[in-house]
Amino acid sequence: MNDTMAAAANQTSLLAGSSYGLLTGIHLGLMLVFAVLVIIAIGYGVRLKRRRVQADKEVAENAAEAGVPTQPAAEPGDSLPADARSAETPAAAQGVPRAAAPEPTRFVPVDTRDDEPGDRDDDHAEPIVAAAPLTASPAAEAASHPAPARASGPADGPVTQLKGLGPKVTARLAELGITTVGQIAALSDDQAEALDAELGSFRGRMARDRWIEQARFLAAGDRAGFESVFGKL
Known part of the structure; x- marks a missing residue:
């Protein structure tokens, strides 16, 4: 058991x-x-x-x-309206540093006049001989007649025709002296690299959006070729 x-x-x-x-x-x-x-x-x-x-x-x-300024997301407990916040910090809302405008070049006038007659030595003053009348030179005659205005062509078209250029990039290019598609089309590799380095926060956009290739189509007046590659103008 x-x-x-x-x-x-x-x-x-x-x-x-x-x-x-x-x-x-x-x-x-x-x-x-x-x-x-x-x-x-x-x-x-x-x-x-x-x-x-x-x-x-x-x-x-x-x-x-x-x-277009971007509106930041509202933080918890933030009592200010979105309009007031955007009005207080417009530069922070855009998030893009403003490029400083180039300082204008100042030219100092140079006085090319001879010394006043009173400053000369009276004892050594030479008699003034009346100058013979001069005939107008061909260069002076050409300067008196303005040259006819050069006819504008496709290369003189504005850079705003290029795809991928916003108003801020266009303004920055204008500050650098670039306003036509012909100027973009004529850039060499070194010049394009130097220009791209001056674009600040937009650096790299030239190669990414193929500005030079677009500009060469437009400067040559080849609109059909441009639209076949980059779309309708």
Whole structure:
């Protein structure tokens, strides 16, 4: 009788140990699955945040090119209206540094007149001989008749015809003396690189939007070729 009870007790202990081990394994498996799901969710959240930051950056660049100020997102607890905030910081809303206007060159007049007669030594003064009348030189005659105005051609078209030029880029090019497509089309590689370095926050746009290639089509008057590559004007 005692042996039977001992065997039953041993069997019960074995069953309890097996059940406990099974439950422990299930718990560990569930914890592992939950940890994997958490890692996946974190990675997905990081990707979404990167996409959102990149999208905001592209929107800000496009708005800056078009000259439209971007409105920052409202901060929690901010009691000021959006119009008041944009009025307080117009430069910060645009997010684009303003290029300083070049200082105009100052010319100092040079006095080319001879010394006054009173400053000369009267003892050594020479008599003034009347000069013989001079005939007008061919250069003087040509200067008196203005040259006829040069007829404008396709190369004299404004740079605003180029795709990808907003008002701010156009204004910066005008400050640098670039106003026609012919000037862009005539740039060498070194000149294009030097001009691109002067564009500030718009650096790299010349190569990305293929300004020189566009300008060469337009300067040559090849509108059909331009539209076949870059779309309708």
